[in-house]
Amino acid sequence: MRNILVTGGAGFIGSHLVDKLLSEGVWNITVIDDLNDFYSPEIKRSNIAGHLTQPNYRFIEADIRDDAKLAEIFAETKFDDIVHLAARAGVRPSLSEPKLYAETNINGTVNLLELAREYGIKQFVFGSSSSVYGINEKVPFAEDDPIFQPISPYAATKAAGELICHTYSHLYDIRTVCLRFFTVYGARQRPDLAIHKFSKLITEGKPIQVFGDGSSRRDYTYVDDIIQGVRAAIDYDRSIHEVFNLGESQTVTLSELIELIENALGQKAVIDRQPWQPGDVPATYADISKSQRLLDYDPKTKIQEGIPKFVEWFRSQNR
Numbered sequence: 001m002r003n004i005l006v007t008g009g010a011g012f013i014g015s016h017l018v019d020k021l022l023s024e025g026v027w028n029i030t031v032i033d034d035l036n037d038f039y040s041p042e043i044k045r046s047n048i049a050g051h052l053t054q055p056n057y058r059f060i061e062a063d064i065r066d067d068a069k070l071a072e073i074f075a076e077t078k079f080d081d082i083v084h085l086a087a088r089a090g091v092r093p094s095l096s097e098p099k100l101y102a103e104t105n106i107n108g109t110v111n112l113l114e115l116a117r118e119y120g121i122k123q124f125v126f127g128s129s130s131s132v133y134g135i136n137e138k139v140p141f142a143e144d145d146p147i148f149q150p151i152s153p154y155a156a157t158k159a160a161g162e163l164i165c166h167t168y169s170h171l172y173d174i175r176t177v178c179l180r181f182f183t184v185y186g187a188r189q190r191p192d193l194a195i196h197k198f199s200k201l202i203t204e205g206k207p208i209q210v211f212g213d214g215s216s217r218r219d220y221t222y223v224d225d226i227i228q229g230v231r232a233a234i235d236y237d238r239s240i241h242e243v244f245n246l247g248e249s250q251t252v253t254l255s256e257l258i259e260l261i262e263n264a265l266g267q268k269a270v271i272d273r274q275p276w277q278p279g280d281v282p283a284t285y286a287d288i289s290k291s292q293r294l295l296d297y298d299p300k301t302k303i304q305e306g307i308p309k310f311v312e313w314f315r316s317q318n319r
């Protein structure tokens with residue numbers, strides 16, 4: 001059995017990763033999550049409810065900013081791998097709480113890398129974001145494109161996280177694999193994200209706020225595909241530091257997305273058009289050729305199939 005630490009394992013993506021690891025039966029899994037109230041901690045508790053009864057699973061409610069607490073946890077268990085997904089996520093709230101984002105996403109990441117160094121942990125997978133590409137005009141975004149134009153504090157903290165991963169890999173021989181997730185959706189999606197938020201409001205007959213003219217484009221990635229990429233990154237061993245895009249490599253406009261949700265719900269949206277939001281990027285679009293080549297990444301769920309699947313889950317939660 002290998003010991004793996006998953007930070008943020010009560011969240012949307014982290015809880016799906018834990019499902020996958022539990023299904024393999026070869027992992028002793030420790031999750032660290034502070035169950036903060038960025039969205040309801042009750043949702044996070046329900047994400048982990050099925051995990052808590054598993055013998056090879058341990059949940060620790062702790063904050064990655066608390067380095068003394070982290071030191072206790074690392075002293076107790078020798079981890080083989082770390083998948084670091086705990087973060088303050090969300091672009092718009094980062095504009096009002098930049099310090100919280102920096103403390104969690106940058107200092108928290110350094111705390112974990114420091115302990116990885118101290119305890120000789122050799123594999124560190126970091127959950128980064130497509131937002132690091134900022135307002136780059138060249139699409140699709142490729143991993144070696146410059147990332148010096150982030151336009152939100154959130155994006156800047158993720159870029160900083162990647163840089164500090166590179167530093168630790170270079171200095172201390174820790175393999176760091178940074179995964180740039182492109183807007184992830186599926187069962188348990190965060191309630192602040194558009195697909196979930198829109199589905200809820202449309203169902204309730206309430207207006208949805210649409211920022212800009214609906215022409216912004218996103219590459220939406222189904223959570224099962226993301227998990228396939230994260231799982232492959234845990235085994236990745238071809239270089240000491242690598243960055244990978246995990247997207248679907250297919251974009252839809254915001255207007256098209258709303259239409260897909262309306263069709264799946266069988267209900268029309270009431271649109272409340274709002275000005276463009278500072279911090280939002282006009283487009284995301286992943287070049288996934290490197291992930292296909294080096295991780296055997298093979299995303300399968302196109303948005304046209306994924307939205308009905310999401311809506312099916314959403315309905316099961318809101319009966």
Ligand SMILES: NC(=O)c1ccc[n+]([C@@H]2O[C@H](COP(=O)([O-])OP(=O)(O)OC[C@H]3O[C@@H](n4cnc5c(N)ncnc54)[C@H](O)[C@@H]3O)[C@@H](O)[C@H]2O)c1
Binds near residue numbers: 007012034089128
């Ligand atoms: N969902 C997406 O579309 C998306 C896109 C790009 C990147 N990401 C990144 O993927 C990761 C997971 O995102 P998610 O959508 O599952 O978000 P999430 O908010 O559902 O999960 C993050 C988890 O981290 C925990 N956490 C936050 N701060 C913490 C702290 N200080 N100490 C301990 N735990 C803490 C939260 O309680 C939460 O359960 C994040 O790093 C996020 O930035 C997500």
